[in-house]
Amino acid sequence: MFIERENDIQNDQIDFLQILITFLVVLACLLLIVLFPAESGFEKLTKSIFFMILVPVLYIKFVLKKTIRDFGFNMEEKHAGLFWGGIMTVASLAIAFILINYSDFRTEYVLPSATVNSFWYFVAYELIFVNFLLFIYEFFFRGFILFYLSQKFKMWAVPVQAGIYWISLIATHSFSWNMAPMIILSLTAGITAYKSRSFIFSYLSGLIFLIILDAYMIHSVR
């Protein structure tokens, strides 16, 4: 009896340590994204991929000894994914609608001028730049952080990962109306990912949301 209790205490200590180490790794990744010296655009892109995808993948693989399927890179819960993805897309659009009509979002949200004037540039912008950055964010915050934290904090992992995202925005002075769609997604996509056990659905619903939002904003300014 005494031995079992001692093991539980030890396991709790190990869990805490692992969580701490993981948190430090997350923090290190976020800091390195900002602080690691990079001059050219290529280097900055490489930096983002490296610290938000590669390092988490390596950490999952070699430290946590898991597979990335365990961290949401799967589509096993299709029904839940489609259901919650749809619900959260609508919810995201509803929040965006409120922001557009009752805040400065309409005037402060900036899109590249070329997307307003060229449909093909808009398509390229959404499917390359937005798509790519969204995937990186989804992988890191929903895939890596949310699914790790959900082991311990269950549903509370959703606001925690969103909070980490918000804090990182504030710390890097990036908290602006232009990031409002991503801030909305940090919650709605978190719920989708948690419910469907996959960040693929949250990524897809987020992409649809961003395309609809940007298309509407372009439509409203033309």
Added chain:
Amino acid sequence: MFKSKKQNKKSGLRNRRTSSFGLRLRANRKIEKVVALMSILSSLFFSDISAARAIFVDNLPTPTNAMNQIMGDLGVNKNELKNSIQTMNVARLKRQPPQVSIEFNPTDPMAGQKVTAMASPIYFLNNPKDLYFTWYLQTAGCGEDNHPGDDKASKCDLDDDGDVDINDYKIKAARIIANNGFDWDRNGDKEPDNDIYSSDNDDDGYEAVWGGDDQKGKNNHCFVYDAKSGEEYEIECDHHLFAPDLSINDNGDISNQGGGADEFRDTRTVGETNDSFGLNQERFWRTNPNDPDTDDTGNVDEANVAGLGITNFTWVYAPGDKVGVVVEGVSNEPAQSSDSSYKTMWAMPNNDCLSEEHVKTDYPKTHPSTTTTTLNDDGTTTTETTTREEFIVDGTRVEKIATIRTKISTVTVVSGTDPSDGSPAIISGPTTTATVTCQPGSSGSDMAADDQGTLWPCSGIDVTKTIDAVIEKYQYASDLNQCLYDNLIEPNEGGGAAGKLDVSLSYSPDYPMNDPTGEDSDTLAIYSNISNIEDSGFINYTWQVYASDEPNPDSWGSPLLKSELPDSTQTSGIGLNTFQFRLAFSHPQKYFRVKLTAQENGPDGQIREGNSDIIIPISSANEKIRAFNTSVDDNMMVDIKKDSSTGKDMEICREGVDKAICSVVKNQIIGLKVDDSSYTDFSWSINGEPLNYTRCFYKGCNSSKQNNTAFFPVLEDSGYDYTVTLSATDVENGDKINLTKVFEVAEPGVKIVSGDEKTCHPVLLGNYVDVDGKQWPDYSENTFVAASGMPIKLTANYTGFTPDTADYVWYVDGMTVTKNNATDLGFIIDSQNNLVLPGKQVGENYNVAINTLYAPNNQTKKALYTYWNVPYTAFYEKIVADNIDIYSAASISSNQTSQNSTPQKILASIYTSLPSYLAFLFRITLTGILLIFVSRLILSFFPAMRKNEI
């Protein structure tokens, strides 16, 4: 002869019967001789029997026929004569009556502004100084009113007669004229001050003369003119049309010096008697009682009130003011009375006082009809009702004489019994037939029109009658006052000169040139001028530009957007009296229409607007003036210099900054050339002066005509600008083209620059920041950085001149590098004389220098001396040189090579930045591995970790 014999026989018988037969026989013999003589003469004169028949046999011997025959013999065209006589008949109606026109200055007065109305009388016999100008001013809110309210009456009823009429307007104007700013109300009670009008010491009475001041002593005959018919009707000269003769008596009441103040025929006007212009009148007219000529016109006060010679009238304008003038004088035409008088007449601006409707006659007349009833054989009756109407034939009345035409109409009705019921009935009719009288000379088969314009056959000849014509409305001169209301003019009425801004446009240059590349494109400037404003700074201008390939299309379509006009100035705003944009259109249309709408907002919400447009033909040419170095051969012929190594023409200023403003140095001869042979009529000029030569000195020169090549010497000092302009005509479409190239005289110099900025470029010292926050890089001139291991290509850029490649040498680290020894030293000097150095290791450096001597060669000096009289003492030589230090670095920043990214440049950029990127990847990989390793290492101390599973 036969008669003579018979008479002789009778005479012989009588002789035998009487004792006095001897005398009778002698008389009969004389008669026989006369008759015989006449017979002989007749046979001589009328030997041509046909001529005699023509007069006495073929044509009846009527006067008309005889006259026609004679006129025909004389070659007179009867129709022309008739036409001339008809013209003479109406010539009296074509004369010009006295007229007057009014002009305003300013033409568009604003509220509170002084405006002068200037009357210009014509067709008067008098000089203007002897005419009477009766001005009248209807101020705003003082319209004609028989029952004005108290406020209006106090303001407008100046003669205090209970209504507002033309007399009040005359008083208003006459006071302004006669008063001339005299301060009559010093105590401010709006009434003439008693202390001013306490005594009248001047003698300023005036008696007006009918027909003008120069018609004294003549009888007066007044006439009024009907502008439509040209008739003049005599009316009675009762009163002038001057302002009424009013005064303020001692009780402060206004009294008329003659009769009633309201009925014009009873109202005596000023100047009608030679009474003195007394104190009470001075008080009424606000004139200075101690100054006989308050207005300083040279006339006494009463004459000024009467308007003698007052051609101009000035008042302070308020919107709604109307002004008029009626001018009295004598016309050029004398009266028909047997005296020295001429016709006294009045001229008004609108000249429509009398019209035909005021002249009444008793025509057309309809005479009582007559009816005749005839019983027909079939039992029916025919009833004929005949009516005779007389009317004046249009345009034939001359005063009281007119051509009268008669129309006789007969209405025929046949009546009988209705066979069905036996009741009376009309069998046929009524049937109307009519005839009219016709012009003299018409035949019975001609037709003429009745007064309704219906044509009827002729039955007789028109007659000329004296008719009774009465002018109903105007019988007295004073009746003409009724016309004055219709002759009020508002300075800005009709929105003409007053409501409209008079806008005109001009543009520069005269032949604007479009250049799609923008290098030689003209800046088209359109200048506006608005003549009827005082300050263009307060005008709102709106400029619009349209384009078309036709000069006068049905529609110019929509105006071009400002974004479509390169470098355009503001298109709308205050004070934009000039608009300009650059002609750098890729596909220009041949004509631009520039439209300006100008708007002025005045006080009281007055808005005046005007617009104007101008069509501007645009020339477009892709050709450029090319500039070349020159050489002079032994024969003193100037030619374009060829590079000794390439054999090509040494063109200068082909690219970079020099392409826009070409730097040249003093004592150079510059060659100019336009390659395109599709132009003709070349005309070269420098700074506006034609480029002329006293003699030909180059190949292809034509002493009488310029061609596509020209040469000019650079004779001015550093800083001077030469603007070379070529005008030519397109052979195909006749378009004028103007090409321009600007040359700036500079000191000769040389700069070493990188020939390949991917591998070597100047060190970036920092950035300038302009007022828009835009950054402009500041590069070092002497310190360069090169990528280690990469070849370095250097080029010499010369300012003002381009030496032959053989004329300058490179120095690297103190060693002279020529084409001959370059390879031995490990360097390369290519065909363009660019120096290529091998790359060095990081931290190593090169010192590179170049120098050459600038000096005009002797042949050039001779040419300048010979052709342009440049003395030999004016030439100079100068060593030009430059040197730089090049430091090798591991990589050079890509942000300086990112401009104009082409695929090659992108690849080159990747290539040059690859080492640093690999280093970056190495660093980030190490960082990632370290992160993973550390975290793994920490957790490896806790073997139970494996138990934690998801």
